[in-house]
Structure formats: structure tokens, C-alpha cells
Amino acid sequence: MPARFDSLSNRRRIIDRRVVSDALAALPDNGGSAGQRPAMVALLREALDAGRAEIARRLAENPSRGTDAASAQAFLTDQILRLIFDFTTQRLYPINNPTASERLALLAVGGYGRGEMAPYSDVDIAFLTPWKQTGWTEQVIESMLYSLWDLGMKVGHSSRSLDEMVRMAKSDLTIRTGLLESRYVWGDQALYDEAWARFDREVMAGTGRAFIADKLAERDARHKRMGDSRYVVEPNIKEGKGGLRDLHTLFWIGKYVHRVHTVAELVDKGLLTRDELRRFQKAENFLWAVRCHLHMIAGRAEERLTFDFQREIALRMRYADRPGRSAVERFMQHYFLTAKQVGDLTGLFLAHLDDSFAARGRRFMGLPALRRTPRKLAGFVLDRGRLALPDDGFFQQDPVRLIEIFALADKHGLEIHPLAMRAAARDARLIDAGIRNDPRANALFIDVLTSPRDPETVLRWMNEATVFGRFVPDFGRVVAQMQFDMYHHYTVDEHSIRAIGLLAQIEKGDLNDDHPLSTTIARQLVSRRVLYVAVLLHDIAKGRGGDHSVLGAEVAMKLCPRFGLSPAETETVAWLVRYHLLMSATAFKRDLADFKTILDFAEAVQSPERLRLLLILTVVDIRAVGPGVWNDWKRQLLTGLFEAAEEVLRLGHKQKGREERIAAKQQALAAAMGWDDATIKAAARRLPASYWIAEPLDVLERNARHVAAAGDQPLSISAQVYPDRGATLVTVYASDHPGLFYRVAGAIHLAGGSVIDARIHTTRDGMALDNFLVQDPFGRMLDEPERLKRLERAIEDALANRHKLNERLAQRPLARTRAEAFTIQPAVLIDNKASNRYTVVEINARDRPALLYALAYGLFQSKVTIHSAHIATYGERAVDTFYITDLIGDKVEGAQRLKALERRLLEAAAGEDAAEAA
Incomplete structure (x- = not known):
């Protein structure tokens, strides 16, 4: 037994x-x-x-x-x-x-x-x-x-x-x-x-070395398959990085090499210390508790700790809410800290193993690639190619060395010996207020943060050793802190470190294909270190129970002088942290063809340098959220906003540039289509200025060919692949009538599509020319010919009223079990100041299939006209924005009418049954 x-x-x-x-x-x-x-x-x-x-x-x-x-x-x-x-x-x-x-x-x-x-x-x-x-x-x-x-x-x-x-x-x-x-x-x-x-x-x-190499290769492949981070917010508790399988791998290696039968025997073999054994057993106990609860709740073999299970396990394991953090967030922070412990134990175990296997001057795990052997190591030594300590009390003699070891590792491209990492973790408590305010320590930290080499890796090592959180206590508060939502894939500290890594890659030109504009302007920045500090601090105040942007700006005002930044640099960092969501919110939730949107944004930004800094911060923030969040559509929107705002900041509030852009587009369209002056002038008279501003040239060309092919038909629909936006472009050319938008939105959902943006245009002779960007539910464009035909047929059937949309939608399964793990109170914001011509309505709600249809139908019932729609999703949360007028083209006003509009949209957002569509 x-x-x-x-x-x-x-x-x-x-x-x-x-x-x-x-x-x-x-x-x-x-x-x-x-x-x-x-x-x-x-x-x-x-x-x-x-x-x-x-x-x-x-x-x-x-x-x-x-x-x-x-x-x-x-x-x-x-x-x-x-x-x-x-x-x-x-x-x-x-x-x-x-x-x-x-x-x-x-x-x-x-x-x-x-x-x-x-x-x-x-x-x-x-x-x-x-x-x-x-x-x-x-x-x-x-x-x-x-x-x-x-x-x-x-x-x-x-x-x-x-x-x-x-x-x-x-x-x-x-x-x-x-x-x-x-x-x-x-x-x-x-x-x-x-x-x-x-x-x-x-x-x-005689096969010990080969077995170890094979198991470590197997572990690395498994980590890569599972996301290669222990900080994914829905971790696999068995196979994921920092999970049970990593502990098992250590035991397998120890048992194979030393023929032990229990983990405790590894202490006698020198592969674990007694303290490390206690940490091993504590981590193992916690992970097994979570896994057993997970199986019992699921009623099956389930290893992925998904959102819908996290809340119940937190309840079972008796976690309680605390100010600024829910019970489930506290439970998941404990999970991630445990996963980090498993990672620390793995590094130390392999170091012990390396020492026991290595011949003189050689490492079992292989030498790191070194460009040269550094001569000056400030008292640190090299142990088989890794940065090590000359004696166990080296950090205690001068605690600034706890920062210096990471700066040296970055400067010389060295690995840090796991035993030095263990000593750093042990001695991190020596970092007190005196060390935090030491100019030398802060200069070394900024050198690492703004390194032109690989700041992400070294900052992650610093975080693993707990030195990062000790030196910047505000950062320590977000270590292993998850955000209980479906949008953020990583913990706050992992997200921030990944964002810094992405910034370094953009600056080096490694991501030019994905981020050409950011790569270009990164070389023009005057305030390089301002940007790195802002990226580090942009989410540092999460979990404090207030607006993390406002609170984060206050943290920046306190920290930046300590880091050695000037008052002007400090002010810029604080502004970037305070407004780090401004650009994405404007680009994804507002109509960039409405000139007041650009004016308001430019007035908030105020300078071209801030605009450049904000663009790059926005890009790395979105990209670091997780795989699949960044796409061509977001890149196009941010680029459009940047260029429009840059023009305003250069020309002031004159609209001369806007008129020039419209004229330039019209001339470019005429050249592409081979039109004479009379034809382009007729098209210019027929379509409003907002159309020429809103649509890029390639869409103008597609629309022109579509309208020409339609001739005198009352209805013409086309669905075509639009790879530049990573979506499918659906164009509807039809006699304008009330309810057209909600019918198209419902039909697109029935055909398996999801609308990510919509532009509604009305010609001066009463035709609707509407462009919809559509993706599948996984954020990919629909590109199979049969799916495109099905999309066109579904819209045609809906507009011809061949079936009742609600009945068809009711028959389609709408379950979104993962989103249902979250409670989001619907909110409707109606703003008559954001645009000179339109009433802007923003609806926040839990995302679900056919939400856009329900909201559009609610607007139809409210007897308003939709001029543009902007659909943004953040995991389980949807933010849909509509630019509307009343039926005669004026803003929607009057307290009673606005109240009725808000009530109807709240009911639609909450999923209450709307009256049957006509």
C-alpha cells in the first residue's frame, strides 16, 4: 500500500x-x-x-x-x-x-x-x-x-x-x-x-540523460500547446504551465535518475531542499484540491478551469470578497501564485540536477549562446555561462545588487543561475524604502525596462524572483491578479510585461507587417522612455475599486520622479495612463466620418507627440490582451483616427483638409473607374459628403461597380471577401425604407455571420447604400462561395419579408454558456453633444447572438433613423454605438422621448422579448 x-x-x-x-x-x-x-x-x-x-x-x-x-x-x-x-x-x-x-x-x-x-x-x-x-x-x-x-x-x-x-x-x-x-x-x-x-x-x-532530455522536450511542447504561459486566465490545471503535470515531470525525472519512490526522498538525493519540498507539497495539495472540485462540479473529467467553474470553486474553497476584488479574483490570484511557485521549483530542481550531472566546465542543459564573454560583472561571477553569486551573502552586502544582476543579464545577454534566482527571491525582502529611492537602483531598473535588447524576458525573471514587486510595490499588487472577464487572456502583470515585449519588437522593426504605422512612428519618438514607463504603468491600478485609469495616473505622478523622469516626462506618462483607453474607445465606438469626433479627440490629445505615443500604447495594449484580439479591422480604424487627428493637430480646426480629402477620393475613384467629369460630378451630387469621408477608396470602387451592375433593380445584394479588413464586405443597395437595418442584421445572424461594423448611406434620390463588415463567430472572414451565397439569400429573404425574422431567430440556438458566467448590467448612454448632426446612443450589454438585431429592432420601434453603427466586443461584453436622427433628420430630443428610447433599448439589451416584427 x-x-x-x-x-x-x-x-x-x-x-x-x-x-x-x-x-x-x-x-x-x-x-x-x-x-x-x-x-x-x-x-x-x-x-x-x-x-x-x-x-x-x-x-x-x-x-x-x-x-x-x-x-x-x-x-x-x-x-x-x-x-x-x-x-x-x-x-x-x-x-x-x-x-x-x-x-x-x-x-x-x-x-x-x-x-x-x-x-x-x-x-x-x-x-x-x-x-x-x-x-x-x-x-x-x-x-x-x-x-x-x-x-x-x-x-x-x-x-x-x-x-x-x-x-x-x-x-x-x-x-x-x-x-x-x-x-x-x-x-x-x-x-x-x-x-x-x-x-x-x-x-x-544508462538512459537517464536521454529520458530527462525527452521529458523536458515533451514538457516544452505541452506548454506551447497550452499557450506557453502560466498566466492564461482559463488555465489547464493538469497540462498547463505551472500545473500538476509540471510537478509530475520533476518527480519522474528524480525517480528515473535516483530510483526514489516518494517526493520526500528527493531531498536526500540533493534535488530538493527541505523548504523546496514543503513548497512542492503545498502546491501539489492546492492544485489537487482545485482539480477534485473541478471534476465534482463538472460531473466528468474536466481539466480546464473555465470562467463558469471558477466562481463555484472559489465559493467551495471559502474565498470571500474583499474591497476592489471579488472572491473569484482572489481564488485565481492564489492559483497563479501557486503556478508561479511550480515554475520556481522547476528552475531550482533543474539547477540541482544540472550540478549533479555536469562535468567540469560543461552544463547538462547546454550552454547559452554568448556573443562574447563579459569582463566586468560588478563582482558577480559566471558559472558555466550563467550569472551567479560569488557567495551566499552577496545581495545582503548591497541590496542594490538585486536590481543590478538583472541589468547585467540584459546588458550581456546572460542567463541567471537558478540558485542566484533563489537567493534573489529569498533576499527580495531587503528592498526597502531606501533601496526604492536609491538613484542607482532606479537607473538600473529603467535601463532594464527600456532595453533595446529583450526587456520582456529580463522583466519576467525579475517578476519571478519577486524583486519586481518589491521594488515597485504598486506593481506587486497586480502580480497574479486576474480580471474576471472573457476579454483579458492573462493576469495583469503578465499582460503588462507582454506589452513591453511587443513595444520592443515594434521598435526593432520585427512587427512591421502587423504594425507598419507604429513601426514608422516609433523611430520618430522624442519621448522613448516615457512610452516604456507608460506601458508598464497603464494597468497598474487595476483591482483598487475605482477607475484604474484615474488611479493609475496618480500612481504615475508618484513613481516617475523616483524613476528619474523630469516633470515634463512625468506629466506625459500620467496623461498617457489616464487616457490610455481614449484612442481605442474613439476608434471602435465612434463614427470617424463625423468631424466632431475627430475634433473632440484632437482637443483631448493636444500634441502630435502625444498622439504618436498614444497610438503605440494603444496598439501594444490591445495586442497584449491575448491571441486573436488584434486584427486588420482594428488596425485600419486606429490608422484612420491617427491620420485624421494628425491632420487636425497640424491644420487646426479648419475643415479645409476634409474637403480636400473628399475631392481627392472622388478624383481617385474617377480614375479607377474610367469616368469622365460629368459621371463623377453626378456621383458626387447623388451621395452625401459623409459617404465620401466614411468609405475608403477600395470600398468606393466596389460600391460603384455594384450600383452600376444593379441598374434600375429595386434590390441588389453582394457579399465579397475583404481580406484587407479580415472580414466579408456585404453591400445592400435597395429602396430606402424604415426597418431595413434590423432586417439585414437579423438575416446576417441567421446566415451564421456577425456584424462588426456598419455604414448606412442614403442617396439623394432615396436609395439606401449600406456596407456591413461581417465575420464568423470566431472573428474570421466568411470566404467560402456557398456561405457567401447563403448570406445574400438570407438578406434577400428578410427584405422580401418571406419569413418572420423573430420566429426564425427563436428557432436558432442562442446559448452562450461561457458568457453566462458573467453578470453585466445593461446600460444605455444617450449623448446629444458628441456629434453636431446626430444623437449618439451607446449600449453596453452582455454579448449574445442576435444582440445587434434586438437593438436595431428597438430603434426601429422607437421611430428613429440609423445613420451608422459601430459594434465592439470585449470578451463577454458588447458595446454597440448608433448614430441616429428622428424621421425628419433632426437630433432625437425631449426628455420623455429620450426616456422611452432608453427604456426600450434596455429591454432589448437585457434580452426581453420584443414585439413581433412586422
């Missing part, structure tokens, strides 16, 4: 094998195996259910005792397997005089072999025979498997002879790892002992 089972209290309350065995023995001995096996299964099912209920009860009483719950599950499985084995070999298929071939051992392998199981984990077992299977062993194995399946257990099994086991373990790393953790459960003990001896002698001997 594994040592970990010894810690289980009152094991017989989980299952008393003797009592169950007596009950099995009392079953009537008739009907052969066909009659007896169902009776056995029924009896064991009761015992299994009772055992699971007891384990669940214990976990509910002590929700943080994860390793006990995992061990109890393995213990229960052991007893069930032994009872099945005995009943099968003694009652169903008894054999009086077994031959040497009729021997059978039952092994637990994998995680079950370690004596750990989550409630819905697979039961991984191996049947072992001395030679080729006999008829009796085949009968026993088959019957046992049927019994386990009848009990509803998910079984991973193998049946091998000793020779087969050795041959397959040599050739397959997964099988070798599973057998490495194999454990005798029942049957022929001598056969198991012989198998283990052969495994040790013929498989493991």
Missing part, C-alpha cells in the same frame, strides 16, 4: 474491503459467470457510490485538502479492483492447479500508480503475464474489464507479457513513463517484482 494512503484517516469509512468481501462471498453460487457477475457488480456499485460520497463529504468539510481527496480516490479504486480480481479468479474462473504460465499481476500505472486520482480520472491499469497469455488469463482479464465498464469506470488498460513490456517501454516514452510509476495492486507479487527488476535493469539503466 502506498505511503500516501497512510495519511488517510478512518479508511474503512471510505470502503471496508473485508465487509464487502464477506457480502460477495455470501452471494449464491449458481448461474455460472453470467449469473454471478451482475450480482457482484450491483454489490460493488453500492460500495463505490458510498465511497465516492464519503470522499466528497470530506472534501466539502476540508475543501483545501486536495492530496487527501486524490489519495482517497486511488485507495477506493484499489479496493474495488482487488475485490473484482478475487471474485473473478476465485468464483467465476477458479483454477485448481495453475501452470507456470497461468500467473497474473494487476498493476496501477500513470497517476493512479502514484496513488493519486481525481473523481473522474481514468483508471489506468496493466495486466502482466510471464509469457504469452493463456485461455484462463484472457478470460479473467476480459471479465474484469467488463465488470469495470459495468461499474461506469473509464479504464485505460494494457495486457502484456514481461518481454512485451520491456520491448515497448524501450521504444515508447509514454509507456515508459507510465511503467515508471507502476505500482503493485493485486495478484502475483513475485511476477510484479520480476517485472520491476527487468524494467530497472533493461530499460532504465
